[in-house]
Amino acid sequence: MNLTLIRYFMAVVETGSFTRGAERANVTQPTLSAGIKRLEQSLGAILFERGRSAQLTPAGARFMPHARLLLQEWTVARRELRQARPARQRLRIGYSTDLPQQRLAALLGGFASAHPDMALETLEQPAATLSRRLQMGRIDAAILPMDDDTGTEALALFRQRYLLAVPARHALAHRNTARIADLQDLPFVIRPQAAIMPAAERLFAAQNVRPRIIGRAESDAGLLALVEAGIGIAILPQWLDSPGIATLTLPELRDAHRIGLVWRDGEDTGVRQLRDFAAGHDWDAAARHPVIGH
Known part of the structure; x- marks a missing residue:
């Protein structure tokens, strides 16, 4: 009929x-x-x-x-x-605010294209918040800085290094490197929650150097904007760059965070697929193409 x-x-x-x-x-x-x-x-x-x-x-x-x-x-x-149709498997992924967002978005976009049967949910938050959410089971995996306490349920992805960023017309802009002593009394802008801050503060204190902190920002993008405007200098991740600034290495600041994919015990199929996809991602190739802005 x-x-x-x-x-x-x-x-x-x-x-x-x-x-x-x-x-x-x-x-x-x-x-x-x-x-x-x-x-x-x-x-x-x-x-x-x-x-x-x-x-x-x-x-x-x-x-x-x-x-x-x-x-x-x-x-x-x-x-x-x-x-009665089988529901798409949900995979909740968090990523830290102080990581190269465009590169991570490209990774997640590639994973979503490769796994159209996966319902992907993403969340950008500070690393400490993501760690708590992961422990509470509110997300399935997270991409964030790793430390010695991260545990075995993790996969290292790449290393994030830091540089000194100064305005393009700053007195230090023509140099390739700077010493911590060179920063005494210079106007500094910081992001208090940045992963590099504890190591930087210890280094400044050990050398009895006190930069003049004149501004604070909530994001690395905010710091970059302040440096571009000539407000102050800042320590920024290596991947964050702009024509309006110059970057210098700080040999004494050797800290480079391992960035990794972390998941809860008892990984499911979605996490395993994400882990395998991320393991095959060419992070070195991505690092050769700096991101402008954030």
Whole structure:
């Protein structure tokens, strides 16, 4: 039985007119009339008395409850089958705010393209917040700086190094390197939550050097903007660059964080697929193409 023809039939019944029935069914009247005729031929009975209004024949009146029931059963069956479809596996991934966001987005975008059956949910937050969410089971994996306490459920991805960023016209801009002693009393802008801050503070304290902190930002992008504007100098990740600044190495600041994929014990299929995909990602190639801005 052709359900489209039954819909034509019910459209005429409910509107009382072939013209209005065609409008409801969103077809032309000749198309609807031809469909009703095919339905009548299939049933071997005339369903309507043709006239100024479409009146049901006795056969049409007997067929109407069956037609309505057929459409209702089809709607129920389609809804149940759709609900029975296997749900896409959800994978919740967090990544730290002080990492190269565009590169991580490219990684996750590539993974999503390679695994269209995976429902990917991403979250950008500070590393400490992501670690708590991971422990509480609110995310399945996270990309963040690793330390000695990270544990075995982790995969190292790349190393993040840091440079001194100064305005393009700064007195240090022509140099390739700088010493910590060179920074005494220079205007400095910082991001207090940055992963490099504890190591930098220890180094400054050990050499009794006190930079003049004149600004704070919530993101590395904010620090970069302040340096570009000539407000102060800053320690920034190596991947963050801009024509408006110059970068110098700080030989005494040897800290370089390992960035890795961390997951909860008992990894599932989605985490395993992400781990394998990330392990094959060419991070060295990405590092050869610095990101402008953040």
